[in-house]
Each structure stands twice: as structure tokens, then as C-alpha cells.
Amino acid sequence: MDDIRPKDSLVYDFKRTAVDPVTFEVVHHRLISISEEQAATLSAISGSPLVNDATDFNTGIFGADGAIITLGKTVLFHAASVAEMVKHIIKDCADSPGIRPGDMFMVNHPYKGALHPPDFGLVAPVFHKGKLIAWTGVCSHQIDVGGVPGTTATEVRMEGILVPPLRIVENEEFRTDMLAMILGASRAPVNMNLDFRGMMAANRVALQRLGDTIDQYGVDVVMSVMQGTIELSEKTVRERLRKLPDGVYRAQTFLDHDGVQNKLYRIHVEMTKKGDELTLDFSKSADQAPRFMNCTESGLLAGVRAGMLPILAFDVPWNEGVFKPMKIITRPGSIVSATFPAPVGQGPIGAMWLVETTVTEVLSKLVATSPELIREAQASPNGGPDPIGFEGINQYGEVLRGGNFDMVYVGGGAYSHRDGLSPQGHRHIPAIRLQNVERAENNQPLLYLFRKFLTDTAGPGRNRGGVSVGHGYILHGVDKMNIRFSCHCYEAPSSLGMFGGYPAACNTRKLQKNANVLSQIEAGHLPVDIKGDLQSYPAKMTQPDSFGVNDVYENGPSAGAGWGDPLEREPELVAKDVFYELVSEGAARDIYGVIVTKDRKLDVKATDKRRAEIRAERLKWIAEKTLSGAPDTKAQGDLVAIVGDRASIQRVGGKAYFRCECGSCFAPAEENWKSYAKKALAAPADLGPRIALHAELEAVRYACPSCARLHWVEIKMKGEAPLFDFELRT
Secondary structure, eight states, rough: OOOOOOOOOOOOOOOOOOHHHHHHHHHHHHHHHHHHHHHHHHHHHOHHHHHHTTOOOEEEETTTTTTTTEEEESSSHHHHHHHHHHHHHHHHHHTTTOTEEEETTEEEEEGGTTSTTTTEEEEEEEEETTTTEEEEEEEOSSSSOOOGGGGSSSGGGGGSSSOOOEEEETEEEEEEEHHHHHHTTTTTHOOOHHHHHHHHHHHHHHHHHHHHHHOOOOOOOOOHHHHHHHHHHHHHHHHHHHHHHEEEEEEEEEEEOSSSSSSEEEEEEEEEEEEEEEEEEOOOSSSSOOSSSSSOOOOHHHHHHHHHHHOOOSSOOOOOGGGTTEEEEETTTTTTTTTOOOTTTGGGGHHHHHHHHHHHHHHHHTTTTTTTTTGGGGOOOOSOOOOEEEEEEESOEEEEEEEEEEGOOOOOOSSSSSOEEEEEEEEOOOOOOOOHHHHHHHHHEEEEEEEEEEETTTTOOBBBBOOOOOEEEOOOOOSSSEEEEEESSSSOOOOOBTTTTOOOOOEEEEETTOOSSSHHHHTTTTOOSSEEEEEEOOOOSSSEEEEEETTTEEOOOOOOOOBGGGGGGGHHOOOOHHTTTOOHHHHHTTSSSOOTTSSSSSHHHHHHHHHHHHHHHHHHHSSSOOOTTTTOTTOOOOOEETTTTTTEEEEEEEEEEETTTTEEEEEETTGGGGSSEEEEEEEEHHOOOOOOOOEEEEEEEEOOOOTTEEEEEEEEEEEEOOOOEEEEEO
């Protein structure tokens, strides 16, 4: 939405004050610590596993106009969301009922700043001598907000209670009538009530600490520091952008299945970098879906910001200044800019997730043109969570409707200089917590059979993606629950590699009914050879299935994608991965070109032979075009920009070329280099044993026509031209 500012008569007109560097840093870190204390307060009061195990919340301090001053390091999506909530509160409530000291406003309406109905924000204005100076806020995901199961909703009003900006706290106390109305819509009102009390306490702590800071340093000093940190971040990001080459950078991915039809929905971003400005255009993304995977413009903004922060602002305060050089273009009615009343219940794990993924990719392509910044570029994190949803009566006789949080044990994307983390957790939750088995079994009627790293989940590459953790469990304490699944990255790999790196595994799941687990346990054996009636499910289910006491569920999450040609990975590292069962012998042989002996030791001679065979096979691939009059491989050139760490744009003899590290100038820089590369379609098995491809998709590998180095692996719609990833101004 456009910038909304409260009435000038309401806002404190502070006097910009020169602050010495020591005081500036002390006050700045005091503000950060206030957000951290908000988080600790919420966690101490809330009984919700979503807060204490999944860290599915965030806190922050915001300017009088909603500008982000500080944000917590939990779910980054939420910080952007609260900033948008503040703008809607100002727009909707400034005139009536007004904004006063002692008020707090609640919002969960996705078209008023929230990401989806389960995300409730509680926001408090900060006053000084009767004038508004800032806002403090908390946003937390709720276990249940009423409504129908997500996959069945066809409009947002079916997805639960919708609370537009609502003054729910007056004179520092909840309005019990309003609170009762909202709690009455939830199937978990006790849990929700505790969360709301924790959110209120978190805001009270922030108000008190801000007041103490103002009393100590003065309001003008504190507000000057707030403004100064924003300006510092903006200045640093703009300076960083000016050093990067102008051009157009593109990325896209696909969301599969809408809950009824196995359709594909494109999420596409075209980023134009000019000087110290970025324009991100999402208008080529698919039309909004009839089901719950859409996101509103608030969700789009949240995904963009979560993608930007770790890449462009890795060493500066995370605040509004980071985003000032950025402009977003979107198309209302698209899957990333849905219009009311389109359903958006999947929230962060739907289209919004892939907004972050594509922004991460396109910004990584940008910084990968700089020797100084390439270390910040990252292959895609896991392609999307595959939660299992439970419905029924739990082991305590209570109504249970919700999922578990094992989906956060996922690998991270690889970098140019190292492998991805195993596991990393979700990229947009820097301060993530990983739930232990005992807490999970206490919260839900489950008995864990295993928690382990899964073979072949990580995307292959010179640097491998992080490996994900899989889980297996049976029911415990109850005889039956209903279950639902809803994910993407099921037949559309969306954890995509960089510069020859392969995509990570797709999400997989296995439910075996009438399995032999209990008999093995009763016989005193660890259940390893599990046999039952294997069920088949689509990516998303509109109707639940039963999960009985004799059934076994296993999940296999997507992981982090790879970086660089897998044939360039050190053979000893591949053999080590095979030894520890992170990579299968088949994937080592077919993708990495590494052969191991029967005792999983590296066979050097056989590996050299196998890698030579793979390179020879690549040179037999077909190139769409051949460059005539290309410079000699030893010709000296002037560097325009690197393109990853094994290619570059160089000017040779007055003309710019795409040049492989081997010296081959095989494509003119003004054209898509992929048209001149050796290329071949890849079957799913060619990319790994856990890859599946939708019938409308194809995978294409692109290699240097001289040395056979793999430069890219692309997932695209059949029949479409390859994506022009790097269109640099040369």
C-alpha cells in the first residue's frame, strides 16, 4: 500500500540531534535488546508450541508511519507484516476510534497487513507527552482461528475469523467483550488466550523499556538514533548496489497442485538494477489460484524482504533503510498479489515461500557478479515445507487441529565457498529452534521411530547443498487421527541450484497402513524393515484420510540446492558422503562421477575414468547456435563482470562475450548464453533419486561446448525458451 502517515497534529515533531558514536551505538543496541526482550516475554507466557518450539512469531519497533526500526531474528516474514499492519491501523483508526496512549490494536486480516488468518498481530502506539513517536508490535501464528481446513477454502472468509484493525486494549487492559468474541472462533481458545496475554506483556515491556531509554537519553536523541540507523542501512545498501553491474536479472519457479487440480503456477521475478536502485517486477507470475496458496501484497512484500536481508544487508542493521532502494511492481489478481476475497490460508508456506526463493535466487545472481560479494550468494534453500495436519482428539481428550514442526529440519543452500548447512532450518528464521522429540511427543499423540539424515536429499554440486532430516512415527495414546497433507515442491523442484549445481530433492512422503511396526516393537526389535500397504497421495488433499494405530508415516523433506558442477567436487568428499549415507552410491556414480569400492572407499582410477566418460558424453550434446569468429581461448580480455565463480563477461577485441573459465568465449554477451551452450534434457532420475517432474515441466542441463563444464541446470515449462538469467549492460 502507499505510505500512510498519521496526522501531523498527532505525531511528535522531534529535533534532529547530533549523537556521538558511542551513545549512538548504545542506544541502537538498547533498541535491539528491547525487541529481544519482547520475544523472551512472549515465550515465557505463551504455552504455544508454535511460539516455543517453531519460533513462529516476531517482534519489533516501528516508526510513527510504520517504518521498521528494529525487528527480531525469528520469522522475518512477520516483521514486514507488522509494519503493514501499522499502516492499516493508521488509515482505518486514526479518525475513529482514534489512537491514544494505553491502546493496542489487533489485526489478522490478510488484506489489512497479516500474512494469513492464523497470524495475529498486536500493536501498541508509543507516546511521549501526548504525541505519537513510534509503535511496538508482536505477530504470532495461532494454532486455530476457526474456519474450514485450508485446502477446501475458496475464499478468505472461509479460512477463519477476520479481524481488521481493532482496538482491543484500552487503558492498558483487554476489552473482554472483544477478546471473548475472537477466542470464541477458535477451537483452541485457551492456547490463543495465553498467546494474546504474552503478546500484550511483550508490548508492555517494550513500552516500559522505551520510556526508560527516553528518560535516560532524551526523546530527541532516541529518535535521532532511530532515524540514523535507517539512514546508515540505506547508505550502505545503496553503496553496495552502485558497485554492481547494471542489468536485468531473472528467476522463476513453479508451485504445483492447487488442492483440486495438479496445475502449475509460475512465480516469476524480473529484477532491474540501475545505479543504486532495484526494481522487482512480479507481473509475469500466474493468475491467483482458486485455493489457499495465494498471497496478498503484504505477503509479497514479506517474501521479498526475507529474501533481501541476508544477501544485501548481511552486516548492517535490519530496518527500513535496507528496503528504500527497492521498488516492487506487481499485477493485482496474480498469485503473489491476490485480490479480495481470494483465499490465502497457506500463508508463508504457499506462494510467499516461493517469492522468497526467487528473490534469493535473483539477488544471488546479482551479487555473484562481484568478487567481493559472491560469498553472500546462495543456492536455493529447501523448496517448501510438507506439513502433516492432524484432526481429532489427542491423548489428553482435547480437540487437536494442527501440524507438527519436523518440517524445519531441512538443509540449507550451498555457497560458492562451502556446502550448505545440514540441517540449516528455514532460511527466513535466523534464530530458529529445532523441536526435540520429547516435546513433540508431549504435544501430539505420536511415538517417534526415527529422526535421521536422509540420503540424496541435498542438491549435488561442487559444493553440496545441506542435507535434510526425515522422521518416522506412529500414533501413541490414541487409536485414530485424521490427517491432511498440503505442500508444493512435490513434482516441481523449487530448491534450485546455481552455476551448474543441481536442485535438491522434492518433498516425499510415505504412509503405510497396517504396517508391522508394533509387532516388531513388542518382540523387542527396533523397527527398521517396515512393511505395510503403501498409500499414494497428491501434493495437497482436500479430504482427510485416517491414520490408525497400526499405520506408519515417514516424511522426506526437500533440502538445500547445490552450487557448481558436481564433477568438480573433490572425490574424497563424495566418498565421505557415501560412507555416511548422505549420498547414495548410484548418485555418486551418475551425478558426481565418483566410484567407491565395496567398503565405500574412493576408487581413484575408476573415478577418473567415469568423470572422463561423463564429460565426453556432454560434448555430444547439441548446441542450438554456434558462435562464428570466436576469440582464441588464450586471448586476453578485459573483465566486465564475473558470472559466478567459473564464468565471466569479458570484452575481447572490442566485443563482449560470455566466457567459461577454460577460456572459451562461446556466446555474445548481449544474447542468452544458453542458446550457445551444449544442452540436453534430463530425466528426473538424472537429477537424483528423489526428484519428480510434473508432466508440463522439463529439466535442461547447459555445458560449455569446449570443456564440458556444467554451467546451469534449469527447470522450465516444456516448449518455452530458456530463461535469460543475466542480461548485463555491457
